[in-house]
Amino acid sequence: MPRSLSSPSRFGIMNSEKIHCGNGEANMKTVIAFSGGKDSTLALHKIQQDPAFEVDSLLVTLTEGFDRVSIHGVRYKMLKQQSESLGIPLREVWIPQDCPNEVYQERMGNAVSGMLDDGITHMVFGDIHLADVRAYREEMLEGTGITPVFPLWGREVGELGREFINLGFKTVLTCIDLEQLDRSFAGRVYDKDFLQDYPEKCDVCGENGEFHTFVFDGPNFGFPIGYELGEERVAPDVRTGRDRFLFRDVVPK
Template identity: 30%
Template structure:
């Protein structure tokens, strides 16, 4: 007799880490919902455009919900929203793609007293192992933003990365950069310190792939992709 899967929500921004977390937990958990936590008063995060996140959710055929977080008690607001997921939707677990301990175990504290389990399938795993898993699964990983202040002037991250696929060949250039430069510090290969951000265009769980037109735009220290159009295509379309 098969056991029922645990009903879960996935913290989702559309990047490689949360998408890999979804693939890793799919055999044990029923990911019934994708949730994007967003501060109510904040400007949209252009590295992870909401309209593209919603298109990814459609491609995954999983309902998506934006959960607006109120300050100044952000921890309390998170807890309230997580409790609502349990009480209104029957969510028993919250899955994240966290690799590092962020903000003094913020998400661990956020689930306290909510009755919801925190699941972090990528936590503290080697970057190369995570990236290799993404590539072996066939993820199509698009770099949507770089923080140019994280790179020395000898590495043109805007030109080399934004709008390009995250591949081992590209990361070899980053590795080479890390061995040569001394002034700023090494670039994390998974972008865990905000060096760059990604969005997934296709993966095994996507029922359709994403087609897009975009161009890079510079805004202060950041270069990001400005998406002019996005649409879903059948995977067999050229």
């Protein structure tokens, strides 16, 4: 389908025309912005319940020379096991360590161009209530022809956390912010006992960066992913230089 050229997106892609399927809203080819954590996995599950969407792939950002999911720190090998269990291929974007913004923009722009070539019309995000993050994603995709979708947006976080557990999802905390949570939370499974112990002042879905997770089983998984907890590593806050983020490695079993 020919694309009209209009104002460029932040990725440098010029395309203002929305691409629609011939049968209206059915079977919209979709990519999931995926980290391996609970919010993106639940967003995937929601979209899979909607016959209007056809999930094509999981978009993942990985760090070169580190072979881990950017920010979350989960091993690439574990991510590939998630992909296999979910039955959905990965669409990988590799970025350098300490990636400059212009390099990130370039590589994500190349990824978006590849999506357009593959007929992708929608990208799904697991954001819940951070308006600035949503606005950033919308701005990045504006003018590309790919529509952002936020299936969890506006949900009450306590309700969403309980729903995640009640649906049968199982996830483990792989990174915590030591300024917000006690180090004992690293490596814990996100379950009803976790919710009881969780500080009331913190966002139970971790939307404010309290924690990140790795999902190892759920209703849309073909098989559970075996893992063991590995070593702990503390990383500094790049703004202050103080030790702040505790990573608990998740190792293939």
